[in-house]
Amino acid sequence: MTTEKHNTAMGGAHRFIGLAENLERHAGTPTAAEPPNVRGENRGYGLVFFHLEQYHLSTVISSGLRFQPLGADPAQELACTVYKEQAEAARHLVDVTSELLVQSGTHLVPDQIVPNENPLLPDTEFYGVLASGHPLFPPEFTRFTDPDGTEQLQVYTLLPVTLGELNYILDNGVTALRQQWARFEVDVFDLGRPSVA
Template sequence: MATEQQQRPVLGGAHRFVGLAENLERYAGTPTGAEPPNVRGPDRGYGLVFFYLERYHLSTVISSGLRFQPLGAEPAQELACTVYKEQAEAARHLTDLTCELLVQNRTYLVPDQIVPNQQPLLPGTEFHGVLASGHPFFPPEFTRFTDEEGVEQLQVFTLLPVTLGELNYILDHGVTSLRQQWARFEVDVFDLGRPSVA
């Protein structure tokens, strides 16, 4: 008699992600480049893929390979960061930094999780952390990728940069309240030159 482990497909099987590339392209736009896992030497366990949505002038950097790392996430995860085209290098940096942290610590993100940093993540800015979120512009199908049977296989968490003041605001009032402040002041979360609302 086969055990449950023998009956289940291998968790790391790439077959679970058939159609993922096309799905990401459908929402994030045209792929414009990629950074391999070994871009700085040893294999870091993930690559980065760059997309451009010309109609809205948005660049999105999405990790590729995080889903195969032993992070304990179920469903698997990849990370994305969307900014205006001129700020694409900053999105690359934020995505890479957060992926590296997850791989090193063998951990994963949960919705509305804050990943803080003592120093600014981007030179010359007040961004001291990122908020793991669904995408504020793309539909839910971007965030939650399902297989042909409709079973969720992957979550793509979008990293929204938050300032030190906003981090402290979240600690006092919660993520929902910060989102309300962003809506109240019509904050453009894709603009890394934006002012802090707290």
């Protein structure tokens, strides 16, 4: 009886054994963490900061969305990778998107655009994010499986998109925008990058 209650309280946390090591293997060294109650009440997720020295990249990953009733199967967490100097902007993007999902009780799907009426970051043209696989890390970062090989978690990478790019997607689709990014060799990790549309 006690064991049964304990397992229920854990919310199936045993499914995610090895997740922290998997994230570290790809995203780099953990450098900081922000608890769920950083603003007072529990927002339902924390944030963990990673640094990958080899590429001078910082990745901010949510921690806790997988236990929220978002209707996602498999569960989800969010990530944003930028250059180290821009880590605070990545923190903001993951935070506001995670907060939106928790408040609305919904989840993301591949290539979903999450638009905003105003710039998501001050002094930029970024009006939304694109939910994506990671442009640099291998698929094992995006799709976490348990020891039996069953997929338990998807980590969606948030790629900031400009207002022009949002409109371009509406007219031409996400694949066309990715082709534009490739054509102009856009560095999607650089928040100072120009818009391609």
